[in-house]
Amino acid sequence: MTFNRRRSLTGLLFLAPYAISFVTFIVLPIIVAAYLSVMQFDLTAKGSIHYVGLQNFKEAWADQYFWSGIKATLSFVILMVPSMLVFALGTAIGLNAMSRGRNAVRALLFLPGLLNVAVTAILWGWFYDGTFGLFNFLLKKVGIGEVHWLSEKALAMPSIVVMTLWWTMGGTAIVLLAALQQIPRHIIEAAALDGAGKWAMFRKIVFPLLTPVLLFVVITNTIGAFQVFGQPFLLTKGGPELATRGLVQYIYETAFNNYRMGYGAAMSWMLFAIIAVFALLQYRLLRRSVA
Amino acid sequence: MKRLAEGLKNGLMTFLGLVFLSPIVLMVFTSMKPESEVLNPESAIPKHWTLGNFQHVLGWSEEAPFVRWLLNSVFVSTSTTLLVLTFSSMAAYAITRLKVPGGGVFLGIIVGAMMIPGQLFLVPVYLLLSKLHWLDTPAALIVPATAGGFGVFMLSQFMRSVPESLEEAAILDGCTTLGVFANVVLPLCGPAVATLGIFTFIGSWNDFLGPLVFMDSVRDYTLPVGIALYQASYYTQYGLTLATAVLGTVPLIIVFLLFQRYIVESMSSTGLKD
Numbered sequence: 001m002t003f004n005r006r007r008s009l010t011g012l013l014f015l016a017p018y019a020i021s022f023v024t025f026i027v028l029p030i031i032v033a034a035y036l037s038v039m040q041f042d043l044t045a046k047g048s049i050h051y052v053g054l055q056n057f058k059e060a061w062a063d064q065y066f067w068s069g070i071k072a073t074l075s076f077v078i079l080m081v082p083s084m085l086v087f088a089l090g091t092a093i094g095l096n097a098m099s100r101g102r103n104a105v106r107a108l109l110f111l112p113g114l115l116n117v118a119v120t121a122i123l124w125g126w127f128y129d130g131t132f133g134l135f136n137f138l139l140k141k142v143g144i145g146e147v148h149w150l151s152e153k154a155l156a157m158p159s160i161v162v163m164t165l166w167w168t169m170g171g172t173a174i175v176l177l178a179a180l181q182q183i184p185r186h187i188i189e190a191a192a193l194d195g196a197g198k199w200a201m202f203r204k205i206v207f208p209l210l211t212p213v214l215l216f217v218v219i220t221n222t223i224g225a226f227q228v229f230g231q232p233f234l235l236t237k238g239g240p241e242l243a244t245r246g247l248v249q250y251i252y253e254t255a256f257n258n259y260r261m262g263y264g265a266a267m268s269w270m271l272f273a274i275i276a277v278f279a280l281l282q283y284r285l286l287r288r289s290v291a
Numbered sequence: 292m293k294r295l296a297e298g299l300k301n302g303l304m305t306f307l308g309l310v311f312l313s314p315i316v317l318m319v320f321t322s323m324k325p326e327s328e329v330l331n332p333e334s335a336i337p338k339h340w341t342l343g344n345f346q347h348v349l350g351w352s353e354e355a356p357f358v359r360w361l362l363n364s365v366f367v368s369t370s371t372t373l374l375v376l377t378f379s380s381m382a383a384y385a386i387t388r389l390k391v392p393g394g395g396v397f398l399g400i401i402v403g404a405m406m407i408p409g410q411l412f413l414v415p416v417y418l419l420l421s422k423l424h425w426l427d428t429p430a431a432l433i434v435p436a437t438a439g440g441f442g443v444f445m446l447s448q449f450m451r452s453v454p455e456s457l458e459e460a461a462i463l464d465g466c467t468t469l470g471v472f473a474n475v476v477l478p479l480c481g482p483a484v485a486t487l488g489i490f491t492f493i494g495s496w497n498d499f500l501g502p503l504v505f506m507d508s509v510r511d512y513t514l515p516v517g518i519a520l521y522q523a524s525y526y527t528q529y530g531l532t533l534a535t536a537v538l539g540t541v542p543l544i545i546v547f548l549l550f551q552r553y554i555v556e557s558m559s560s561t562g563l564k565d
Contacts, residue, residue, distance in 0.1 A: 004390070010468045011389030018382035018443060019397075025438035026404050029415035093368065094304045101296050101305060107551055108308030111315055116497035116515045119536040123318055134317075166311065170414040171490065175445075178482040182452055212448045219402070220441065227408050230499070248408055261414055268411035271560075275406040 037266040043259035056266030064266060069247035070274070072157070072232075076246060077225040077269050077278075079161045086219050087171055089214075092176035106177065110170035117167075121234035124163040125150075128235075150236050153243045160231050160244060167231075172217055179213035180206070215286045226275045247271050316336045322533040329529045344534035345423045359510060359539070360517035365542065367429050367513055368495040372437045376484060378543060379442030385473050386443070388451045388458065396446060402442035410498070417504060426553075431505040432513070442487050449483035450476060496543055515541045 041049045060066045063199075091109065095102055112120070128135045128149035136146050149159045188204055191205050229248040231259060232238055238245025247267065255264030321329055321346055324337040348357055386394035416435055417426075425431045453476055461475045477484060502513045512520070518535045 007389050007468065008391050011385040011391035011394070014381040014385035014389060015391055015397075016473075019377040021434070022401065022404075022440075023377060025416060025419070025435040026412070026440075028419065029412045030404070032415035032418065033411045053520075062301065068463070087312045091307070094300065094307075097300050100301055100307065103302050105308035110547065111544070112311060113516040113538055114493060114547060115315075116499065116518075116539070118499070118515065118519055119318075119540070122315055122532060122536065123488060126312070142425075145474075166314070170311070174486060178486055179452075181482065182449070184454075203361050209452070211453055212410070216448045220405070223406050226406075248509070251408070255414070265411060265414075267498070268408050271413070272407045276403065277407075279402075279406055 001138065011188075033268065036262050038266075039085050041260075041262040043261060054248045056263045057083060057270065059263060060267050060270055065242070065250055066247070068242045069245060069250040071239075072242065072244055073228065073248070073271075074159065075157050076244075077121055077222065079158060079219070079220050080164060080225045080228075083161065084165060084169060084172060085218060087165060088172035089176055089215070091169065091173040093181055094175050095173065096180045106170075106174060109165050110174055111196070112167050113171045115167070117124050117230035118234060120163065120167050121231060124166075125211075125235055127207040128159055128163075151240050153240050156236055160282065162237060163235070164228075173223065175217055176210070178267050179210055183209050213288065218282055218286065222278055223275055224281060226271065226278070255259060318535055320534055322530060322537045326530050328408055328527060344530045345538065347531060348534050348538060354509070355517065355521050356510060357517065357521075358534075360512050360514045361538075361542070363429070363511065364496055364514040367432045368492050370429070370433045370490055371495040374437045374493045375442050376397050376431065376488055378437050379487065380446055380477060380480075380484060381472075382443045383450055384476060387447050389468070398444070402444050405440045405444070408517055411546065413500065413504060418507060422531070426505055427507045429511075432495070432498070432501050434496075436491075444493065445487055446480060446483060453479045485550050489547060492546055492550075493543060498526075523541035 023036050038051060038053060039049055040052045040055070040157065051063045095106055095109075098105065115123070126132070130136065130146055130151065133149070135149065138143070139147060150156050151279050161171050187205060187209075188201065191201055196204070227248055229252065232244040232246060233252075235245045238249050248271070251264050251271070254260050254267065294443055306342050317335055320337055323340050323342065324344065325341050328334075339358060348355075385391045386398050391397075418492050420431045420435070423528055425434070427465055428545070456473055457479070458475055461471045465490050466474065497514075497515055498513070501509075502516045503519075504518070509517075510522070521532075521535055
């Protein structure tokens with residue numbers, strides 16, 4: 001047996017534990033969910049499960065709440081992903097440039113990510129509160145009147161984005177910092193000896209070496225943003241006027257409040273299709289920017 | 292001039308860190324205020340310090356066995372993290388380095404599956420767990436969590452940047468595949484593995500939907516669901532609610548500080564730095 005053959009056989013053994021788990025808890029449920037999406041399966045009427053073809057998908061297409069959910073989700077994604085990327089990359093570069101206290105600051109930035117979504121929402125619900133809120137209290141001190149952070153349509157989603165940035169930025173910055181630190185120092189030193197300036201160094205050396213991890217960060221953040229649920233659900237309940245009720249919340253309410261499993265599954269598939277298109281586009285664009 | 296720029300950089304980043312910290316400090320202070328002071332932001336620091344909120348929460352009761360929830364959470368999150376790290380790192384190594392046939396395609400499928408909204412899995416996984424008779428057992432929270440693609444994707448991206456020459460040198464020195472994996476590749480990816488460990492532990496610790504749907508009896512809840520149950524009945528008492536939040540977060544902070552040190556150690560021992 002050749003060296004490479006033996007290596008890839010060992011590889012199969014290495015892959016097996018994860019692959020088995022993946023097939024059991026991801027692939028199998030996907031098949032079941034696909035089955036559900038073409039069925040009418042309402043838990044309220046017992047025993048009522050029957051084939052309805054594409055009826056669920058057609059219903060979503062004509063459902064105004066489905067579209068308002070997409071609109072709210074997209075506004076979160078568009079606000080969240082670019083600001084996260086700029087903020088986290090800037091922070092990672094800043095951390096990397098620190099000569100003292102880097103680990104302490106890294107820990108501080110990451111700390112908010114340790115809170116669970118319920119705690120985060122309770123805390124920021126108090127900050128944003130119109131009358132008792134901390135932010136309005138501080139604004140009043142400097143002579144600015146009340147701002148309705150969560151009850152004004154134009155402000156509600158940006159407020160949720162700010163809270164989410166505080167909550168999750170540290171994690172993304174840490175991944176980017178780890179990637180920055182994994183760049184072998186001798187490459188940087190060699191470039192510096194060749195007289196590369198700071199910007200040229202970043203563009204020609206750091207950025208290309210960072211691209212696999214940057215790609216990972218952009219894609220996972222986009223996927224996460226499309227699935228936003230907990231923050232608006234707990235902070236605004238999806239209001240005002242459905243401005244923050246994303247698609248996932250609508251799916252959740254359809255499946256677990258109205259017990260329409262089939263319709264919920266069908267809309268989940270549609271959300272998946274949207275996410276897949278976005279992720280694929282990002283993958284293509286970023287890959288090309290390096291090549 | 293150079294020292295000034297350096298000091299400015301350090302100062303700016305430290306300030307950013309403190310800004311991020313301040314809401315948590317406020318949370319801790321508020322949990323130590325008597326209820327009459329809680330919603331008064333005039334003084335962030337309590338006028339009358341009290342641990343009464345914590346005493347109330349930690350007092351054992353059948354309806355809210357806080358210590359029991361804490362132990363459940365520790366067990367579930369630790370087991371999940373160990374399993375995820377083992378499975379993911381082995382799979383990532385097989386895909387990126389052992390060149391398993393179809394490995395690249397498999398990675399694509401894993402990443403593709405990550406895009407599927409989580410709620411889609413909830414009902415099918417529930418049906419599956421009930422067939423396995425795993426409902427209301429810790430296995431229901433631990434085993435399905437190992438299927439997520441995040442760890443495999445992340446470690447694959449990091450393993451790609453480990454110089455292949457180091458691995459070849461170890462093989463020439465007579466190292467077995469398992470030896471290369473455990474003694475060369477894993478340590479080199481130390482920061483990434485530690486980071487994944489932190490993420491996995493936190494994700495498991497803070498998982499809300501899983502225990503809510505898969506656990507039936509109050510005794511078997513994990514902390515977040517327990518806290519939520521508690522909040523639902525004490526929501527008007529902000530001090531008590533924040534005390535549970537503080538107690539539920541402390542174990543995570545301990546784990547984070549432990550792992551954070553490991554990140555530093557592993558980086559200085561790889562020889563990649565300096």
